Amino acid sequence: xxxxxxxxxxxxxxxxxxxxxxxxxxxxxxxxxxxxxxxxxxxxxxxxxxxxxxxxxxxxxxxxxxxxxxxxxxxxxxxxxxxxxxxxxxxxxxxxxxxxxxxxxxxxxxxxxxxxxxxxxxxxxxxxxxxxxxxxxxxxxxxxxxxxxxxxxxxxxxxxxxxxxxxxxxxxxxxxxxxxxxxxxxxxxxxxxxxxxxxxxxxxxxxxxxxxxxxxxxxxxxxxxxxxxxxxxxxxxxxxxxxxxxxxxxxxxxxxxxxxxxxxxxxxxxxxxxxxxxxxxxxxxxxxxxxxxxxxxxxxxxxxxxxxxxxxxxxxxxxxxxxxxxxxxxxxxxxxxxxxxxxxxxxxxxxxxxxxxxxxxxxxxxxxxxxxxxxxxxxxxxxxxxxxxxxxxxxxxxxxxxxxxxxxxxxxxxxxxxxxxxxxxxxxxx
RNA sequence: GGACGGGUGGCCGAGUGGCUAAAGGCAGCAGACUGUAAAUCUGCCGCCCCUUGCGGGCUACGGAGGUUCGAAUCCUCCCCCGUCCA
Numbered sequence: 001x002x003x004x005x006x007x008x009x010x011x012x013x014x015x016x017x018x019x020x021x022x023x024x025x026x027x028x029x030x031x032x033x034x035x036x037x038x039x040x041x042x043x044x045x046x047x048x049x050x051x052x053x054x055x056x057x058x059x060x061x062x063x064x065x066x067x068x069x070x071x072x073x074x075x076x077x078x079x080x081x082x083x084x085x086x087x088x089x090x091x092x093x094x095x096x097x098x099x100x101x102x103x104x105x106x107x108x109x110x111x112x113x114x115x116x117x118x119x120x121x122x123x124x125x126x127x128x129x130x131x132x133x134x135x136x137x138x139x140x141x142x143x144x145x146x147x148x149x150x151x152x153x154x155x156x157x158x159x160x161x162x163x164x165x166x167x168x169x170x171x172x173x174x175x176x177x178x179x180x181x182x183x184x185x186x187x188x189x190x191x192x193x194x195x196x197x198x199x200x201x202x203x204x205x206x207x208x209x210x211x212x213x214x215x216x217x218x219x220x221x222x223x224x225x226x227x228x229x230x231x232x233x234x235x236x237x238x239x240x241x242x243x244x245x246x247x248x249x250x251x252x253x254x255x256x257x258x259x260x261x262x263x264x265x266x267x268x269x270x271x272x273x274x275x276x277x278x279x280x281x282x283x284x285x286x287x288x289x290x291x292x293x294x295x296x297x298x299x300x301x302x303x304x305x306x307x308x309x310x311x312x313x314x315x316x317x318x319x320x321x322x323x324x325x326x327x328x329x330x331x332x333x334x335x336x337x338x339x340x341x342x343x344x345x346x347x348x349x350x351x352x353x354x355x356x357x358x359x360x361x362x363x364x365x366x367x368x369x370x371x372x373x374x375x376x377x378x379x380x381x382x383x384x385x386x387x388x389x390x391x392x393x394x395x396x397x398x399x400x401x402x403x404x405x406x407x408x409x410x411x412x413x414x415x416x417x418x419x420x421x422x423x424x425x426x427x428x429x430x
Numbered sequence: 431g432g433a434c435g436g437g438u439g440g441c442c443g444a445g446u447g448g449c450u451a452a453a454g455g456c457a458g459c460a461g462a463c464u465g466u467a468a469a470u471c472u473g474c475c476g477c478c479c480c481u482u483g484c485g486g487g488c489u490a491c492g493g494a495g496g497u498u499c500g501a502a503u504c505c506u507c508c509c510c511c512g513u514c515c516a
Contacts, residue, residue, distance in 0.1 A: 097465040118467035304465035
């Protein structure tokens with residue numbers, strides 16, 4: 001089953017569209033927000049909770065999983081889905097963002113990026129080919145080319161050089177991916193021939209992996225009735241889609257050129273990278289506009305690393321289908337909670353005796369059950385539960401907002417939704 | 431009764447004559463966070479003043495006196511705490 005994207009509805013008043021991404025691990029409704037699970041874990045959130053929140057697509061990270069536990073380990077254990085017990089779709093980032101965020105412990109050259117491991121200081125090397133090799137081993141449904149995420153501000157000259165490098169890396173990433181894909185297909189054909197067997201689903205289906213598990217433990221829970229991983233699709237390059245990434249700093253001409261040259265490579269989807277790195281919001285939107293004008297209608301567009309709730313609507317309005325961001329999860333852990341009436345700093349003294357739910361208008365399990373006073377107490381006491389509950393709520397807020405956005409596009413009420421959200425955020429906390 | 435050791439800002443705890451409104455930690459208060467080196471980080475944290483700048487005033491190192499140009503730091507007495515000996 002290969003990757004496919006279809007558009008199912010459009011907003012008459014903007015570029016916004018509702019779509020569906022079909023992956024080997026389920027369909028994904030777009031516009032979609034991906035919770036970030038860098039190290040194969042959305043920090044503090046058990047997978048069943050993520051399923052309850054109806055997260056359909058998670059993001060994990062090549063760089064982190066390459067360092068620990070190592071992509072070979074994950075491959076051996078049946079791929080990232082099985083390893084992290086996540087039966088739904090996954091996207092892995094290539095490590096390009098670490099080129100940006102680990103500025104002080106890395107050097108970039110033509111060949112790739114040299115890192116000093118943030119775990120033990122050991123020298124590490126990530127090239128476009130390596131990034132693909134790791135991502136193929138991990139087996140996420142959507143994978144990304146290695147890119148250089150540029151700092152803001154940068155000169156036109158620097159942005160061009162960086163963009164050129166990103167383009168060369170995109171080409172190399174794609175070639176590596178095609179090599180590995182065809183190699184894997186050839187392998188599969190050969191093994192079928194030599195075994196003299198007709199291809200059977202069980203050959204690559206989870207049950208065969210479960211069989212491996214059975215041999216060592218004598219028991220495989222995967223085989224139990226109704227186990228979430230029971231119906232897990234086989235991992236493999238055949239079902240992976242490699243996305244290209246548009247760079248070009250904050251320069252419209254570079255962004256346009258970058259798109260044009262990426263289109264020649266014909267990726268199944270395109271990401272906008274290097275945005276929300278400290279520039280004014282208007283600039284991010286402008287870059288998004290000039291980029292998306294040049295992108296084909298029928299391919300998904302992914303803005304990497306955004307944003308605040310209102311940003312999500314703004315990007316969707318501009319024709320963006322996919323976004324991811326650490327804000328709802330990281331800020332949750334830091335006591336910064338998104339509500340229908342604006343941001344709540346739950347650690348603030350004013351909530352010490354507040355018996356009300358965090359958000360009166362929220363249908364999430366946390367708002368259903370717990371008081372602000374209790375949430376504040378959990379933060380104050382340094383209880384682990386604080387992180388889980390706060391993350392649960394914030395992710396619910398984000399994922400629910402995406403549902404509302406999709407509905408609004410279908411009903412042509414995206415503007416009203418934006419106004420509503422703006423008014424609510426501007427409104428004083430009750 | 432005697433011998434030592436000790437009493438420092440909400441708590442713990444440095445500091446043994448000026449560079450000390452007094453290190454550091456905790457607690458407290460506020461803030462930041464955008465493809466996660468983040469359960470992290472930053473600022474404030476005696477009181478009162480122009481919210482102006484390494485600004486001004488006041489009060490502070492158990493208590494009361496004293497020595498000194500100058501004391502949390504030295505001396506005297508007192509109070510309290512701890513350990514040990516009777």
